[in-house]
Amino acid sequence: MIKDEGKDGDIDKIQYSTISWMNLLNIYIVLAYYETAKKSAKKGQVNKNKLSNQKFANDFVNFQINEILAYRQSALHWNKNLFEERFTQTFEKALDSYDSIFHQTGVIIHSREGSDKYLHKIREEFEEFKNISLKGSQSASKREALTSHKLEYLVNGLKATFSIENYLGGIYYLTPDEIIFENNTYIIQESKNTSKASLPKLPDIQDGLFKLILFSNLDSLILNDEPVSFVTKLKLTGNNVVGSIVFPDASLEDLEYLLEVNIKIFNTNQKAIIKKLALEAQNNHKLKIEVSSNF
DNA sequence: GCGTCGGTACATAGCAGTAA
DNA sequence: TTACTGCTATGTACCGACGC
Known part of the structure; x- marks a missing residue:
């Protein structure tokens, strides 16, 4: 969900577009976060706040994979539930994990301030997605195949945005x-x-x-x-x-x-x-x- | 200043060829 | 069969450029 490479390094967070992409393609999402990391020992990096050798919390990943193996519904359904019930708490877990990595390694990480803003934004996008899918399921036209996409084409200056929706209501924005x-x-x-x-x-x-x-x-x-x-x-x-x-x-x-x-x-x-x-x-x-x- | 993107450097694993 | 070598593919880390 998040990869913090230390204050002097990059920070990456999962984007909502990735999640809707997985919805569209019927791919089950597994949430993961890093549990351990080491202070980077590479030359040129030893004096900086940089983390490397980050390892996932494997038990948490395995647990979800087993759940998916026993799951009988669509990826969209799984992903929606995952997002509603576990996303925020797992993200908090990820942040707590980085706190303890900081205490173990002494490597300063990125401030937690931006994270609230991020969570708010991604939740907003999820709500928007739910609203659109609700509208879609109410419509009389039943779509039967993945190839029958509803398509919107918006011309915004030089940028064009497509929103593709499949019959399950998965939506993906592509430019x-x-x-x-x-x-x-x-x-x-x-x-x-x-x-x-x-x-x-x-x-x-x-x-x-x-x-x-x-x-x-x-x-x-x-x-x-x-x-x-x-x-x-x-x-x-x-x-x-x-x-x-x-x-x-x-x-x-x-x-x-x-x-x-x-x-x-x-x-x-x-x-x-x-x-x-x-x-x-x-x-x-x-x-x-x-x-x-x-x- | 921040987030993002693309290029590149580096480490590692797998593989095939070769000599002992 | 084993040990070694070189090649290639892949993943991770690093860093500069760019737009907002």
Whole structure:
């Protein structure tokens, strides 16, 4: 839920968007907090208030996993209950745990002040989510499949926000990198770039794909009450890439040619990833993938 | 000043190849 | 079979840049 790396380090807290994301994808959430940590002994860090080697309270994690194994309802249901009944107290536990880590290690941690504000904000977002789901369940239209999403498209200056809702009432807010209007079609695009390598790292590609697969499964895109045509696109750019390719438009020959002219640019693993991306675009309706140079 | 993001450095684990 | 070596993938930590 929270990771405090000491006063001179980073502090990370779970965001509500992550929780609603899990709701949308039917993934069960396990709350966890760190129980022990050591003062960082790395050179350059010994004189700072920095924690490393943080370990989870494992019993608490295992307990929840066992509960989930015996649970018979949807992840949304589990997550909702978890949030209502355990979130605040577990967060307090996490903070208390950091207090005792401070006493054990002498490492000063971030002040507790911001935490109340955080809890208030995340609770507010949860309430908003509950209100929207309530409205959804009252509506006469029964949605039967995950692919039938309700979609709102808000244009706010240059930023566009999608709110996707599935039939269970899970909601996730996503902001795509770019929206391009071309040949009467909206292209929802995620871009991943790498300045040093020729192809972005696999986790980055996966992240982009993941967001786009949600978009590409949308039934329809409504802008100002009018249905508009759209595709989704993952644009991968890297260093020294010769030529460019767009899947699934490109032929097998095009793919072989791209790999041939970039034989020294892409390593074996990267070539394999590109081939898999070609397959992904072939099998995923409405998804395009572009591989090109970053200049 | 704070929170966030992206790039990078570093440690570690897994794996395959090779020599003893 | 064992010990060693180098390569790669992965996760964590660190740090600078940026916007608010």
